[in-house]
Amino acid sequence: MSVDAKPSFAFLVLAYNHQEYIVEHLESIKYLVQAYSLGIDVDLIVNDDGSKDQTRSLVDAWLELNSQLFRHAIKIYNPQNLGTCASVNNMLSNMVADRCKLTAGDDVYSFENIFELTQHDTDVAMVSGRALYLFGNDLGMDHTANHLATATQVIYQNDPLLHRFKHLSYTNAPNLLYATECLMHPNVRAYLQRFDVVEDWPLQIAIAQQFPNYKYQLIDRVLVYYRRTMGSTYIVANQRFMQDKIRVYKDLICTELSWLERVRIKNRLFCFEKGSKFINKFLNIDFHIFCFALIMNVFDIFSKKSVDGSILEHRIHLATIKNKALDFHVNYENLAN
Numbered sequence: 001m002s003v004d005a006k007p008s009f010a011f012l013v014l015a016y017n018h019q020e021y022i023v024e025h026l027e028s029i030k031y032l033v034q035a036y037s038l039g040i041d042v043d044l045i046v047n048d049d050g051s052k053d054q055t056r057s058l059v060d061a062w063l064e065l066n067s068q069l070f071r072h073a074i075k076i077y078n079p080q081n082l083g084t085c086a087s088v089n090n091m092l093s094n095m096v097a098d099r100c101k102l103t104a105g106d107d108v109y110s111f112e113n114i115f116e117l118t119q120h121d122t123d124v125a126m127v128s129g130r131a132l133y134l135f136g137n138d139l140g141m142d143h144t145a146n147h148l149a150t151a152t153q154v155i156y157q158n159d160p161l162l163h164r165f166k167h168l169s170y171t172n173a174p175n176l177l178y179a180t181e182c183l184m185h186p187n188v189r190a191y192l193q194r195f196d197v198v199e200d201w202p203l204q205i206a207i208a209q210q211f212p213n214y215k216y217q218l219i220d221r222v223l224v225y226y227r228r229t230m231g232s233t234y235i236v237a238n239q240r241f242m243q244d245k246i247r248v249y250k251d252l253i254c255t256e257l258s259w260l261e262r263v264r265i266k267n268r269l270f271c272f273e274k275g276s277k278f279i280n281k282f283l284n285i286d287f288h289i290f291c292f293a294l295i296m297n298v299f300d301i302f303s304k305k306s307v308d309g310s311i312l313e314h315r316i317h318l319a320t321i322k323n324k325a326l327d328f329h330v331n332y333e334n335l336a337n
Contacts, residue, residue, distance in 0.1 A: 008071070009115055010043040010097035014087055015105035019053040021227065023325040026062050028109035031321065033069045036113045041071040045091045046105075050081035055105070061332050072096075083196040083240070088203075089189055099180050101223075107174050108134065108225040111317040117221060118177055125161060125182045125207050125214035129175035129223035130307045132314055137322075139225055139315050145172065146306035153218040154300050155293045161216060162208035165201070166252050166265060168286035173200035174226040182207045182214070198244035205248060209255075220308045225318060245272060264289075 011029050015022055033042050044063075048056050056077055067073045076090050088102065099118040103109070110132070120127050130149065133142050148170035156164040165171075182188060183203070191206035192199060207214075249269040256262045264285050271284045281287050294301065 006039060006041045007115075008041040008043065008097040008099070009037075009118065010045055010095050010100040012088070012091045012095070012100055012102040013044070013046040013105050014084060014091075014103070015046055015048040015051060015055050015059070016081070017051045017053050017055060018105040019051070019055045019058060021106035021108075022055050022058050023062060023328050024108050024321055025103070025105045026059070026066070027324045027328070028321050030066060030069060030324075031111065031317075032109055032114055035111070036115050040115055041097070042069065043072040043074070043095070043097050044070045045072075045074045045076065045094055047076040047078065047087040047091050049078050049084070049087045058332065061335075062328065065328075084199045085192050085195045085197065085202070088199050089192055092184060092189060095184075097180075100183070101177060103174060103224055106227050108227070108318060108321055110222045110225060110314055112221050112223055114223060117219070117223065120177075120179070120217060121215075123214050124217050125179050125211050126204070127177040127217045127219060128171065129177075129219055129221050131172040131175050132222050132225050132307070132311065134225050134227035134318075139311065139318050141307065141311060143306075145170065147301060149218060150304050150306065151290075151294050151297070151301045153216070154297045154304075155290065156216075160208070160212050161214055162205070162212060164216060165204045165208050166256075166261070168268070168284070168290045171200070171204070172226060174224045175222070176200070177223070178203065178207065179214070182211055185210050195244045195247065197240045198248070201245070201248055205252070220305055222307055222314060225314070 013025065013029075018025070029044065046059055048059065056075075059075060063073050063075070074094050076087075076094065078087065078090070082090075091102075099115075101114055101118070112129070117127065117129070128149065131142065131145055132139055133145075149172060152164065152169040152171070156169060185207070187210050188203065188206040192202050195202045246269065249265060249272065252265050253262055253269070256265060267283075267285045271280045274280070
């Protein structure tokens with residue numbers, strides 16, 4: 001980047017049958033661009049993976065009104081369902097921005113300044129925000145998930161990056177920011193190409209292997225309101241999801257040099273394949289090691305706060321975004337009729 005060039009940022013949007021939510025997602029991006037992007041070139045890249053509903057027509061109509069917000073507004077419409085991983089690589093192939101954020105089209109961005117939060121230290125591979133969850137139309141806190149995020153950070157903060165991802169840990173992928181140099185590394189992208197619908201864990205494993213001395217940073221800011229629906233990948237593509245996860249486990253086993261580490265990963269794979277909650281807890285070596293580490297660090301874990309500010313502020317922001325999306329839908333339907 002030349003001295004006079006503006007910093008740049010890309011919103012990468014994965015869409016699949018998101019007609020109920022995609023406008024809320026785009027309106028939350030619009031809010032961030034209008035509020036914080038002064039002096040920044042902002043790009044939008046939307047990859048729709050063969051939606052069978054009105055997702056694409058809604059994206060088209062929204063961009064007709066809002067394309068001026070972006071330096072580049074790129075639509076990639078897969079002719080058929082290619083899978084999440086191919087879609088991510090499609091977007092990365094079209095990305096020219098310095099920094100980026102990858103999200104699904106059914107989530108909603110919070111009011112936090114995403115452009116500022118991506119300006120992290122150069123030795124940080126990933127920055128994770130805290131999670132607030134969309135339960136239907138309501139926004140709430142999952143205290144267990146946030147305590148697990150804190151526990152993971154405390155337990156693994158002095159370990160190599162890979163250790164956190166090959167063993168039991170908690171990561172909320174929608175609130176994760178990847179450093180662009182890590183995400184764009186050719187070996188990271190080549191590894192991602194081997195998978196189908198699970199993009200987050202392969203990305204994390206590949207980045208940790210390519211950048212072993214880089215860090216993972218947990219911040220007490222909410223980047224994204226995370227929504228799980230009946231259209232979530234782990235539900236609609238369950239068999240594909242299972243196959244991807246098994247492939248990651250097998251790769252970790254093949255590349256692991258320590259026999260003790262191999263035993264732990266093989267044990268995790270065994271428990272995962274059984275698909276039993278009982279086995280996944282009581283016969284899972286990593287589960288017991290994690291619980292022991294949690295107990296040893298219980299004071300540090302439960303003394304830390306999880307979310308800066310009030311959930312009420314986030315609920316007000318969400319209501320604003322929903323109202324703007326509703327206005328768009330009304331106008332869209334009036335034009336259609």
